[in-house]
Structure formats: C-alpha cells, structure tokens
Amino acid sequence: MKSRRASCTDSGSESSEGDSKSPEKYETTTRRRMAANARERKRMQGLNTAFDRLRKVVPQWGQDKKLSKYETLQMALSYIMALNRILTDARRHNAPHRQWLDLQFDCVQPESYPCLVRYDSASDQDYMHSSFSYQFDGHQVHA
DNA sequence: TAGGCCATCTGGTCCT
DNA sequence: AGGACCAGATGGCCTA
Numbered sequence: 001m002k003s004r005r006a007s008c009t010d011s012g013s014e015s016s017e018g019d020s021k022s023p024e025k026y027e028t029t030t031r032r033r034m035a036a037n038a039r040e041r042k043r044m045q046g047l048n049t050a051f052d053r054l055r056k057v058v059p060q061w062g063q064d065k066k067l068s069k070y071e072t073l074q075m076a077l078s079y080i081m082a083l084n085r086i087l088t089d090a091r092r093h094n095a096p097h098r099q100w101l102d103l104q105f106d107c108v109q110p111e112s113y114p115c116l117v118r119y120d121s122a123s124d125q126d127y128m129h130s131s132f133s134y135q136f137d138g139h140q141v142h143a
Numbered sequence: 144t145a146g147g148c149c150a151t152c153t154g155g156t157c158c159t
Numbered sequence: 160a161g162g163a164c165c166a167g168a169t170g171g172c173c174t175a
Contacts, residue, residue, distance in 0.1 A: 032161085037152060039162070044150075068148065 004129060051069055058075045060067065090101050 041151070043163075
C-alpha cells in the first residue's frame, strides 16, 4: 500500500490543539483519532475491493488502463441497462427457451432489487435516462 | 507543468 | 460512548 501524506503522522494531531488539554485528554483524543483513521482506511479499502470486483465484470473493450471509479460506475450502469434490454427484446420476440428467459427477466426487474434501483423522484428518473448510455473513449453501450 | 485520479486525514452527523 | 458514513482538504503519483 502506498504511504501517502508523509507530512502527516498517523496520529494526525500535530496541531497545537492538544496543548490546552490535560495530557490524559490529549492522549485519549489522539488514541481515538488513530483508531478512527484506521477504521476509515479499512472502510475505504473495502470500498476499493468492491470497485475492483465490479471492474472485473464490467466490459473494458481492451482498455489497458483500468477504469476510474467514476467510469466503473457509469459503465456498470450502462452494462446493466444493456443486459436488461437484451432480455426484454428476447422475451418480446418469443425467443427459444422462452421459459428460461422469462425467469431471467423476472430476476432483473427493478422490483426484484428495490435496494439497487430506486426512483425517488422525477429528477432521479431524468438522471437515469440521461446516464443510460455511457460513452467511454469512443465506445458506447447502447441500451 | 497542469490536470486527473487517488489515498489519507479530519471533523461533523447519525445511529446503535 | 463509540462506530459507520460522509464530504472537504491536502498532497503524491502519473500522463499528456
């Protein structure tokens, strides 16, 4: 792991704030801050692990450079929409394996994932529509 | 060298 | 009280 912020110690309390406190209070505050920093690092590492897992299942079209976090989210959104569209079209055209497709289709409906897809407002819906097709370096997922 | 991306620290807020 | 989550600030690394 890269060590950033060489000027900042892990205590993070190089300021003169502690000067006005008793040594005990200062020590307690410092200890809590260090613990909080460690938790935050761990939380962010978990978040980055999740981003890495997402990158692995999202199309990259031969991009040698890994997608940024923002690009990963946009690509995932478009990718999900595209897959949904495929299922919808296949179902509409009465494709072979209709039963199987119906099952898959039901599984990807928004009501099956209320925690993942929610339109809390009209603006949310507008945002979804505006983000529907994500363009990345000339590539685009049409959905 | 500027700009993009990222890791880390930090203080605030909310929740248990 | 303490942990989780969040957003702002800061500074390092990398690339065009």
